[in-house]
Structure formats: C-alpha cells, structure tokens
Amino acid sequence: MSTLELMADSFLKILLPGIRMTIPLTIIAFSIALVIALLVAMIQYAHVKVLSEICRFYIWVVRGTPLLVQLYVVFFGLPDLGIIIDPFPAAVIVFSINEGAYCAETIRGAMEAVPKGQMEAGYCVGLNYWQIMFKVVLPQAFRSAFPALSNSLISMTKDTSLAANITVVEMMMATNRIIARVYRPLPLYIEVGIIYLIISTALTALQRAGEKRLRRYEEAEVKIHAGV
Amino acid sequence: MLECKGITKSFGALEVLKGVDISVHKGDVVTILGPSGSGKTTLIRCMNFLERADAGTITFDGVTYDFASIGKKEIAMLRKKTAFVFQEFNLFLNMTAIQNVMVGLTTARKVPKEEAAKRARAALERVGLGDRADFYPGQLSGGQKQRVAIARAIATDPEIIFFDEPTSALDPELTGDVLAVMRSLAADGMTMLVVTHEMSFARQVSSHCIFMEGGVIVEEGTPEQIFEHPVSQRTATFLKL
Numbered sequence: 001m002s003t004l005e006l007m008a009d010s011f012l013k014i015l016l017p018g019i020r021m022t023i024p025l026t027i028i029a030f031s032i033a034l035v036i037a038l039l040v041a042m043i044q045y046a047h048v049k050v051l052s053e054i055c056r057f058y059i060w061v062v063r064g065t066p067l068l069v070q071l072y073v074v075f076f077g078l079p080d081l082g083i084i085i086d087p088f089p090a091a092v093i094v095f096s097i098n099e100g101a102y103c104a105e106t107i108r109g110a111m112e113a114v115p116k117g118q119m120e121a122g123y124c125v126g127l128n129y130w131q132i133m134f135k136v137v138l139p140q141a142f143r144s145a146f147p148a149l150s151n152s153l154i155s156m157t158k159d160t161s162l163a164a165n166i167t168v169v170e171m172m173m174a175t176n177r178i179i180a181r182v183y184r185p186l187p188l189y190i191e192v193g194i195i196y197l198i199i200s201t202a203l204t205a206l207q208r209a210g211e212k213r214l215r216r217y218e219e220a221e222v223k224i225h226a227g228v
Numbered sequence: 229m230l231e232c233k234g235i236t237k238s239f240g241a242l243e244v245l246k247g248v249d250i251s252v253h254k255g256d257v258v259t260i261l262g263p264s265g266s267g268k269t270t271l272i273r274c275m276n277f278l279e280r281a282d283a284g285t286i287t288f289d290g291v292t293y294d295f296a297s298i299g300k301k302e303i304a305m306l307r308k309k310t311a312f313v314f315q316e317f318n319l320f321l322n323m324t325a326i327q328n329v330m331v332g333l334t335t336a337r338k339v340p341k342e343e344a345a346k347r348a349r350a351a352l353e354r355v356g357l358g359d360r361a362d363f364y365p366g367q368l369s370g371g372q373k374q375r376v377a378i379a380r381a382i383a384t385d386p387e388i389i390f391f392d393e394p395t396s397a398l399d400p401e402l403t404g405d406v407l408a409v410m411r412s413l414a415a416d417g418m419t420m421l422v423v424t425h426e427m428s429f430a431r432q433v434s435s436h437c438i439f440m441e442g443g444v445i446v447e448e449g450t451p452e453q454i455f456e457h458p459v460s461q462r463t464a465t466f467l468k469l
Binding site: 115117118120121122123124125126127128131135136139140143 | 276277278304307308310311312314316318319320321322323331332335336337377380384
C-alpha cells in the first residue's frame with residue numbers, strides 16, 4: 001500500500017474516534033472545568049474563609065503535578081481503594097479538575113482586573129453583591145478572560161491525546177492501533193497531527209469570531225484614543 | 229434630613245476622622261473644602277458606608293443608626309435613598325450610557341423596563357447627553373462620563389446626592405459642563421453634599437461651607453462667612469484670602 005493510500009485508508013479510522021471520543025471528551029470536560037473555575041474564582045475573589053484556602057490547595061496540587069500522573073492516579077490508582085471508573089468518565093473527571101484549576105486562575109485574574117470602583121458604584125446605585133457580580137464584574141471579566149480561556153481549550157483538545165494512556169479509544173489510541181498493524185509510524189503520526197491541526201484551526205477561527213463579537217466596547221475605546 | 233455625629237475613622241494607626249459632626253437639610257448644598265489628606269473624602273465615603281466608620285451615628289429621615297452596629301440590610305436600604313458621584317466616574321464599562329442609568333432602576337428597584345428607559349432618557353437629557361444614550365463609556369469624554377454618572381445618580385430620585393471631587397479627574401476645560409449640571413441641580417432644589425476643590429462653585433452655589441483639616445471641621449458657615457470673614461487663620465490661608 002502506498003503512503004497516500006494508507007493515509008486515505010486510515011483517515012476515517014482516526015477521525016471517527018475523534019468524533020466519538022476526543023471532541024465529546026473535550027466539550028464535556030471543558031464545560032465542567034468552566035463551572036469549577038467560575039466557582040473557585042468567585043470564592044477566591046470574595047476571600048471566603050476556609051473555602052478560599054481549600055481552593056488555593058486545589059490549584060496548588062493540580063497545577064503542580066503532571067496531567068499524566070493525575071490520569072494514572074484516578075484510573076490505575078483508585079481501584080486500589082475499590083473505586084473503579086471506566087476510561088471515558090475517568091478522563092472526563094481528570095481533565096475537568098485539571099483544566100478547572102488553570103481556568104480558575106485565568107478568571108480570577110480577569111475579575112480582579114475589573115476596576116474596584118465599579119463595585120462601589122454598583123452598591124451606590126442599590127445593587128447587591130450578586131447583582132454586581134453578574135451584571136458588572138463577570139461580563140467584563142469574561143470578555144478579558146476569553147482569549148486566555150480559548151487558549152486553554154485549544155491546549156486541552158490536544159492534551160486529550162494523553163487519555164490514550166488510560167485506554168480511552170480517542171484519536172491517538174486509534175492511530176497507535178493502526179501502526180501496530182501496518183508498522184508505518186511516520187505517515188500515520190503525521191496524519192493524526194494534521195487532524196489535530198484542523199480541529200485547532202477551527203477552534204482558533206471560533207475564538208477570533210468570538211473575540212470580535214465581545215470586543216465591541218473596547219474597540220470603541222481604542223478608536224477614541226486614536227482620535228478617529 | 230441627614231445628620232451624622234461623632235464620626236471617627238482610622239486606617240491602622242492613622243486617625244483620619246477625629247469626631248466629625250455634620251448635618252444636611254433638605255434642599256441644602258453643603259460643600260466640604262480642605263487640603264488633601266484632611267479626611268473630607270473619607271468623611272463622605274463613610275456617610276455612604278463605602279468606608280466603615282469606627283464610631284458615630286447617622287440619622288436619616290428621623291431614624292438613627294450607629295455606625296458600629298448598622299447591618300447590611302439597613303445600609304442597602306439607606307443607599308437606595310441616596311446616590312454617589314465619584315471622582316473617577318466609575319461607570320459600568322460593559323454597559324451603554326442608558327444602561328448605566330437604567331440598571332439602578334430595573335435591577336435594584338424593580339422598575340418596569342419601559343418606565344426605567346423613559347426615566348433614564350429623561351435623566352440623560354437633563355445632563356445634556358440625550359444623544360449619547362447608546363454610547364459606551366469608552367466612547368465618551370471625561371466630562372461626558374461624569375455627566376452620565378450624574379444622570380445615573382439622579383435617575384433614582386435620591387433624597388441626597390454625594391459628590392466626591394466630581395471634577396478633579398477632569399481636564400480644566402471639561403469641568404465647566406459638569407459644574408453647570410451641578411449648578412442646575414442645585415437650582416432645582418436637589419440636596420447635595422459636595423467634596424470639592426472648585427472654590428468658585430463652593431462660593432456661589434453652596435448654602436453651607438465646611439472647611440476641614442486634620443480629620444476635624446476647622447470652621448463652617450455660609451459661603452460669605454467662610455470666604456469673606458473666616459474666623460480661623462488656617463481657613464484664611466487655605467483660601468488665600
């Protein structure tokens with residue numbers, strides 16, 4: 001089989017696990033990660049006693065240990081304690097928790113960058129803490145965190161290839177299986193790389209479109225300063 | 229209408245307010261003058277609970293609260309009857325001018341949207357910015373931002389508006405429009421407490437002037453008394469009489 005024939009023949013065999021596993025894993029885990037991140041960021045922003053300490057500990061541990069180790073602990077380690085989790089849910093849990101820690105820091109930073117005076121102004125017009133949070137602070141924080149969060153999403157999409165190590169049949173695992181049969185690593189690894197590249201490119205395009213939509217009021221500001 | 233007694237406030241070892249009494253009657257325009265670090269901004273911020281005074285009482289519409297023990301609910305209730313204009317405007321940057329003015333009505337006071345929009349538009353007209361309703365703060369000049377902030381303050385029909393150096397962050401040529409709006413509010417009988425460095429505004433518009441230094445009120449009285457016949461040498465020196 002020629003190289004091109006092999007690549008054409010394998011394309012769907014790699015892409016389908018991508019559609020069945022890589023993309024759902026990314027979407028589910030990233031959505032959960034955002035929820036975790038928002039909660040953690042809000043707890044830290046408000047300096048809630050005890051809870052913020054717990055959040056700091058969580059971020060410290062998750063960011064300080066390799067993702068692969070975290071996957072192994074949950075999938076190969078927890079069964080020792082009688083906790084057996086299937087590969088896909090195990091991957092979802094680990095990726096959510098891992099990504100949640102990084103995104104929490106992104107969101108917290110963006111929240112703290114919102115000028116504090118707006119919080120005071122919010123109280124003065126009669127809003128309460130939660131109304132200020134949801135109407136003023138978070139919308140602005142989300143806008144400024146958006147590029148960094150998109151970055152995390154793209155990064156995580158590629159990191160899901162690590163889930164192959166805990167027997168999730170995603171694109172990397174599918175590629176390895178074909179290679180084990182035909183022993184032609186170079187074209188096949190390049191092929192899976194290209195598929196990741198296509199997905200990342202699509203996400204980058206989405207990010208651009210999203211940023212453009214979100215940036216309305218900031219663009220207005222730039223125009224004024226440029227004297228346009 | 230609003231009376232505070234014995235307000236004290238320290239930041240760490242620094243005693244910023246050393247027992248200040250102040251009272252504002254309905255329709256008054258009270259200006260607070262004084263050098264930087266005299267405690268005037270802290271005083272006005274304490275009166276709206278942006279800083280928590282260490283001691284003292286506040287009487288609003290006949291009800292007296294203790295600064296040391298007033299609860300969150302009472303603070304929220306008092307804030308709904310007042311408004312605050314900041315030196316740095318503090319507009320909500322993710323909202324247009326009209327949204328800035330409306331949010332205190334719709335979200336905080338549950339005014340129906342159409343009515344809130346009508347009142348917000350009227351408030352913007354009042355400050356001369358009817359044509360800037362859909363502009364974001366980033367698209368407005370400093371003076372326009374501060375006028376939106378004033379529109380936001382008057383839209384909720386407050387019993388008193390606190391102004392904390394409303395023109396100090398503006399270019400000299402932009403202060404005029406803001407001061408003109410404040411003059412016209414005063415002429416309409418709005419009760420105002422104004423911390424300011426604008427001497428001519430204080431002299432011409434206020435019904436009562438307070439000169440502060442070192443966390444205490446050095447002297448107070450009518451503008452004529454303060455500007456023309458100050459009793460304290462310090463007041464005279466500050467006003468360069």
